Structure formats: C-alpha cells, structure tokens
Amino acid sequence: MHRFNRFYLLFSLLFSFIIPFITIEIAVEFLSKPLVSQSVPAPALIQPQNHAIAVNDATSPESEMNYIPILLSGLYVLVTLFLIIRFGKNIYNLILKAKKGRTIVFNCSTLVLSKEEKLPYTFLKYIFINEDDFNSHNIQEELYTHELTHVKQKHTYDVLFIETLKTLFWFNPILFFYKKAIQLNHEFLADENVVKSYNNVPSYQNLLLEKASWNSNFYLASNLNFSVTKKRLIMMTKTTSKSRALLKKIAVLPVLTGLIFISCIENSAIAKENKTEKGVNWNDAIAYNPQNMQSLNAAQKREATYFAGVRFIIYKYGIQTKKKVEGKDILFDKVYEDLTAEDKENLKPWISMIQEGYVKKSPTQNELEGFKNAKSYAIWIDGVNVKNSELNKFKPSDIAHFSGSVILKNARTKKHPQPFQYWFYTHDYFDKNEMGKAPEKYAGDKMEIFKKVIKKTA
Known part of the structure; x- marks a missing residue:
C-alpha cells in the first residue's frame, strides 16, 4: 500500500497538468441558448451604424488602465524568483557538503562524515x-537501514x-x-524495511522516540526524525x-474516472433535424412552398428575403x-x-441585425476635431482608409453620415492599433x-459566429 500510495501521489500531480488538455465532447440535439449568448460575432458582422459611440477621449477604454494584473504579475515574479534562488542555494549547499x-x-550509497551534531x-x-558517532560506532544498524x-x-x-x-506554484496551499504526505509515505516505506529486516518493532519504536528531540533543518533531505507521530508508530504494527x-x-x-469526466466534459451542439412539436413551422413552409410567403407578416417577409x-x-x-x-470546429x-423556430430563437441576436438604410447625420465641429487624434481613431472616408489629417479638408456639413465601433484588443493590428474605427x-x-x-439582401453568402476568439501569437 505504501508503494501504491507513492505512485498515486506522484501520478496525481503529473496528471493534474494533463487534465486541462483533455476534452470529452458530448453531442446534444440542439443549440443551447448559453452558447449563442456567449458567442462573439465575426468582425465582418459588425454594422458600423449600429455601433456609433460618443466622441469623448475621457471615456475611451484605454484612458483607465487596470494596474491590478500588472501588480499581481510583478508580485508572482518576485516571489518565484526568490524561491528559485533559495531552492538552488539549498541544493548547492548540500552538494558542496558532500564534496567537501x-x-x-x-x-x-556514500557516507559523508560531518561535524554537525545531527x-x-x-x-x-x-x-x-x-563523524564522531561514526568513529565511536554510536550509530545503530536500524539507522543505516532506514x-x-x-x-x-x-x-x-x-x-x-x-x-x-x-x-513555481507557491500560491497553491x-x-x-x-x-508532507509524500515525505511521510517515504518514512512509512523506510520504517517498513527496517521492521522487516530486524523484526523488532518495540525496539525500533523506542529508538525513534529516543531520537525524537533531534532536529534537522534540511527540508530537501530525508531524515529519520521526520514527523515522528502516533500515526507513524501505529503504522509499524498495522497489517x-x-x-x-x-x-x-x-x-x-x-x-478518478468520475473526476476526469466532470473536469473534461464539454457539450458539442449539433443541429436538430426533426420538426417542432407544434408541427411544421413557417420556415419549413417557405422551404417547401414559396407561395406560403403570403401568410407571413411584413417583418417575417423582410427577414426571409434579406437572409x-x-x-x-x-x-x-x-x-x-x-x-x-x-473558424475552427463547426458546431x-x-x-x-x-x-427551425428554435434555431431562430437561438440566433435572434444575429438575425435581428438586418441592415436598414442610413440616416444622414453630420458630426459637430468638436467631434470632427476629436477624430483627428491618430492614436485613438482609424479613419475611412468614402470606403478608403486615410490619414486622420485628411479630415482637415472637410467641414462638418460636408459629411452626410458617420459611424464607428470599438475594436477589441485581440482584433487590433499593427497597421491599425487604435481602439476605435x-x-x-x-x-x-x-x-x-x-x-x-435599406439593402434587400444580406451582403454575403454566410454569417460566421464564434463561441470565442483566440489571437494568433505567431
């Protein structure tokens, strides 16, 4: 059991690093609403007129930096560096003692004779x-065996x-x-070997209690006096x-199987092909009989034509x-x-993005001046990307319409690092x-939606 416990303790530590990379996908028959609500639309889906924001540099997301992650990262680096240095120093000291x-x-093994009274x-x-105990033969055989x-x-x-x-993970208690469990199990293994070799449990227990007052300050070393507890003494007589x-x-x-399953399971949605309980929905009617378009209201007709x-x-x-x-891994x-009706309900945030006609609106003089800030805004005039200084050629009344959006950090590029466009x-x-x-048709043949977006680092 002690040997099994040693394997289990070490294996469980190693396995804890593997678990995050294991995914068990379970297929379900429908697209759950949480999946849609957490999804992130592709940049191509962003409609400029629906994301216009007030021009005010004070409200820019970049104006207030969150220093907490930086401070926590700095603290982790400092503490880890200190522990690495201490760890390396202790190993060096033990090796140096062995060499000198x-x-x-x-x-x-190799006996190293020392002047330390330990x-x-x-x-x-x-x-x-x-060294004195060795020369005077004052070290019991049980100690050598241990x-x-x-x-x-x-x-x-x-x-x-x-x-x-x-x-490395000093923050994990x-x-x-x-x-402590690993080192105590080491002592169980060593005690087991001593008991088997000498078959005199009471004598060995008395020896442990006799040496219990001795101390060792080397936390990287194994020593006889580690955690001489009641549990360890009882373990010698336990079968x-x-x-x-x-x-x-x-x-x-x-x-172990249950923990892996709970930790690694991830639902993978697939389309539900059967009809809804209420019968054939109006989408099916359109697919099989275009004449049924007459039974739809104006909004449904507009949607069906647009998409x-x-x-x-x-x-x-x-x-x-x-x-x-x-996109990776189609769900x-x-x-x-x-x-189906259920699909449309789940896709409602995106289906509702039917582009309407633009309404003419001009920026104020103050807004136009603010857009000239090249660090905050990427500018397009009549569909062409231009320098912010090009706005100097225009008066507010020259602009028939303007709109913009926020660019998330993971979507910014080297050419356009600005937080707004x-x-x-x-x-x-x-x-x-x-x-x-208003356009009659959606501009494109597909709409791509992502559950999450990962920025490619290389």
Missing part, C-alpha cells in the same frame, strides 16, 4: 552522519519534484500538504490483507490572424431556409450608392 566532507563508500539524513546517494532505504528507493527525486512545483488492499486500489479507478440562401455557421472558436478570423451549420461618407458618395435605402 570525508566520504566512505557504503553499500549502494541525526543521519539522506540526499540523493549521500548519507550525512556525524537511510539506505531512502537511497535505494530514490526518495530524494520525489522531494525535488514536489519542491520544484512548490517553487495544497502542494504543502502534498509534500492490511491483500484483498482489502486490492479493493482500496480498485476504488481509486471510479473516483434568403445565407448560411449561419457557429464555430467552437476562431483564430484571429492579421487578415481575418479563421452549427444551416441555411436560413432550414432553420470610424467611417465618414460625403454627400456625393452617400447619394450615388443609395446609402439611405
């Missing part, structure tokens, strides 16, 4: 003992592993309990049947590149005519392109 001290090859302790293959077990079973590597994790031990080990499997033939695609995530967002893909249209361009007239 008088050494004697002993069984599969109990024997082990680091890697080195067993550090007091420390040799630490060397043979390579317990130091377990301690170095958990100590490395503690150094569970690791402190893990180290577990093979069947009971096997049941305990097997019991870990369903618990006719348009594909609605929902991706699990999108990767933001310099040019566009590339939903239907042509408008195939959408604005479009300006002159009267000639506005009239020539009939911008005041």
Whole structure:
C-alpha cells in the first residue's frame, strides 16, 4: 500500500497538468441558448451604424488602465524568483557538503562524515552522519537501514519534484500538504524495511522516540526524525490483507474516472433535424412552398428575403490572424431556409441585425476635431482608409453620415492599433450608392459566429 500510495501521489500531480488538455465532447440535439449568448460575432458582422459611440477621449477604454494584473504579475515574479534562488542555494549547499566532507563508500550509497551534531539524513546517494558517532560506532544498524532505504528507493527525486512545483506554484496551499504526505509515505516505506529486516518493532519504536528531540533543518533531505507521530508508530504494527488492499486500489479507478469526466466534459451542439412539436413551422413552409410567403407578416417577409440562401455557421472558436478570423470546429451549420423556430430563437441576436438604410447625420465641429487624434481613431472616408489629417479638408456639413465601433484588443493590428474605427461618407458618395435605402439582401453568402476568439501569437 505504501508503494501504491507513492505512485498515486506522484501520478496525481503529473496528471493534474494533463487534465486541462483533455476534452470529452458530448453531442446534444440542439443549440443551447448559453452558447449563442456567449458567442462573439465575426468582425465582418459588425454594422458600423449600429455601433456609433460618443466622441469623448475621457471615456475611451484605454484612458483607465487596470494596474491590478500588472501588480499581481510583478508580485508572482518576485516571489518565484526568490524561491528559485533559495531552492538552488539549498541544493548547492548540500552538494558542496558532500564534496567537501570525508566520504566512505557504503553499500549502494556514500557516507559523508560531518561535524554537525545531527541525526543521519539522506540526499540523493549521500548519507550525512556525524563523524564522531561514526568513529565511536554510536550509530545503530536500524539507522543505516532506514537511510539506505531512502537511497535505494530514490526518495530524494520525489522531494525535488514536489519542491520544484512548490517553487513555481507557491500560491497553491495544497502542494504543502502534498509534500508532507509524500515525505511521510517515504518514512512509512523506510520504517517498513527496517521492521522487516530486524523484526523488532518495540525496539525500533523506542529508538525513534529516543531520537525524537533531534532536529534537522534540511527540508530537501530525508531524515529519520521526520514527523515522528502516533500515526507513524501505529503504522509499524498495522497489517492490511491483500484483498482489502486490492479493493482500496480498485476504488481509486471510479473516483478518478468520475473526476476526469466532470473536469473534461464539454457539450458539442449539433443541429436538430426533426420538426417542432407544434408541427411544421413557417420556415419549413417557405422551404417547401414559396407561395406560403403570403401568410407571413411584413417583418417575417423582410427577414426571409434579406437572409434568403445565407448560411449561419457557429464555430467552437476562431483564430484571429492579421487578415481575418479563421473558424475552427463547426458546431452549427444551416441555411436560413432550414432553420427551425428554435434555431431562430437561438440566433435572434444575429438575425435581428438586418441592415436598414442610413440616416444622414453630420458630426459637430468638436467631434470632427476629436477624430483627428491618430492614436485613438482609424479613419475611412468614402470606403478608403486615410490619414486622420485628411479630415482637415472637410467641414462638418460636408459629411452626410458617420459611424464607428470599438475594436477589441485581440482584433487590433499593427497597421491599425487604435481602439476605435470610424467611417465618414460625403454627400456625393452617400447619394450615388443609395446609402439611405435599406439593402434587400444580406451582403454575403454566410454569417460566421464564434463561441470565442483566440489571437494568433505567431
């Protein structure tokens, strides 16, 4: 059981790093509303006229920087750096003691004779003992056997592993309990070997109690006096049947399986093909009998005409590149005519984005001056990206319409790092392109929606 516990403790730590990369997808028959509500529309879906904002630099998202993440990151770096230095220094000191001290090859280990008045302790293959006690043969055989077990079973590597994790993830208190559990299990293993070798439990227990007042300050080393508790003394006389031990080990499997399933499960929505309980919906009527368009109200007709033939695609995530967002893992893909009533309800935030005709509006003189700030605004005039200084050529009355939107950090580019983008249209361009007239069709053959967007780093 002690050997199994050692494996379990180490394996569970390693497995905790693997779990975040495991995904168990469960297919469901419908597109859940939370998926849509958390989705992020592709940049192409942003309609400028629906995202006009007030021109006021004081309200810019960039004007108030949140310093808390920076302070927390700085604190983490400082504490981690200090712990790494301390960790490295302690390893160096132990290795230096081993190199400088008088050494004697002993069984599969190396005895390092030291002037320190401490109990024997082990680091890697080195067993550090007091030189006077060694010369006077004042070290019991049980102590040698105990420390040799630490060397043979390579317990130091377990301690170095958990100590490395503690150094990097010092903010996680569970690791402190893990180290204590690992080192206590090491002592169980060493005690077990001593008891088997000498078959005199009372004598060994008395020896432990006799040495209990001794102290060791090396937290990277294994030593006889680590956590001499009532539990450790009782463990020497405790026996577990093979069947009971096997049941305990097997019991870990369903618990581990359940935790993996709960931690890694992720719903993957698929389109629901069967009809709604209420019968054939009006979308099906359109798909199979265009004459039924007459039974629709004006809004439904407008929607059906506007999105006719348009594909609605929902991706699990999108990767933001310099040019566009590339969708990955399709969760939903239907042509408008195939959408059920439930689909339309889930896609309502996007279907409702029917572009209407633009209304003429001109900026004020103060607003126009504000847009000349090249650090805050990227500017387009009549569909062409221009320098902000080009606005000097225009009076407010020269602009027939203007609109803009906020650009999220992960969508900004090297060419356009500004947090805002604005479009300006002159009267000639506005009239020539009939911008005041609502378009009859959606501009494009598909609408792409992303559950989340990841910025490509390279």
